Amino acid sequence: MGHKVEPRQGSGPGVNGRRESRAWRPSWRRLNAREIDAYDLIPGDLARRVHVVSIPFLPGSYVAITLGRFVCIARDIPDDGTSELLAHELVHVGQWQEVGKARFVLDYVGHFARGLREYRSWNKAYRGIAAEVEARTKATSWCQRCL
Numbered sequence: 001m002g003h004k005v006e007p008r009q010g011s012g013p014g015v016n017g018r019r020e021s022r023a024w025r026p027s028w029r030r031l032n033a034r035e036i037d038a039y040d041l042i043p044g045d046l047a048r049r050v051h052v053v054s055i056p057f058l059p060g061s062y063v064a065i066t067l068g069r070f071v072c073i074a075r076d077i078p079d080d081g082t083s084e085l086l087a088h089e090l091v092h093v094g095q096w097q098e099v100g101k102a103r104f105v106l107d108y109v110g111h112f113a114r115g116l117r118e119y120r121s122w123n124k125a126y127r128g129i130a131a132e133v134e135a136r137t138k139a140t141s142w143c144q145r146c147l
């Protein structure tokens with residue numbers, strides 16, 4: 001549901017000396033044709049109904065959160081179908097669609113609570129949520145394929 005960015009992708013000068021932009025520009029858009037084609041992690045008819053909402057910030061180190069077909073992102077992302085972050089969130093869109101809103105939220109929170117009890121670590125609990133493991137795995141392998 002939420003997404004944290006690994007430190008390697010942090011702020012400051014990136015590879016090629018390019019600065020990663022953190023400035024917020026309000027936007028609310030649908031995926032374009034190229035993205036719908038590129039992000040084949042979910043069916044095209046679902047991808048066409050996704051809303052990508054730019055928001056100024058999220059609590060903690062979260063940079064994105066998906067609520068149903070609404071992907072809220074507190075970071076500038078490319079619109080050319082090459083964003084691993086968006087790919088990750090689209091896996092969550094598919095999960096919401098597949099199991100339904102109530103089931104998704106209950107499972108997500110349940111896994112998180114169990115993880116917190118077990119690991120006593122917010123981050124470990126988050127990383128162990130089944131929906132997150134699946135999104136991470138799928139988005140990572142999707143990204144490798146595109147290299």
Ligand SMILES: [Zn+2]
Nearest residue numbers: 001002003135
């Ligand atoms: Zn996630």
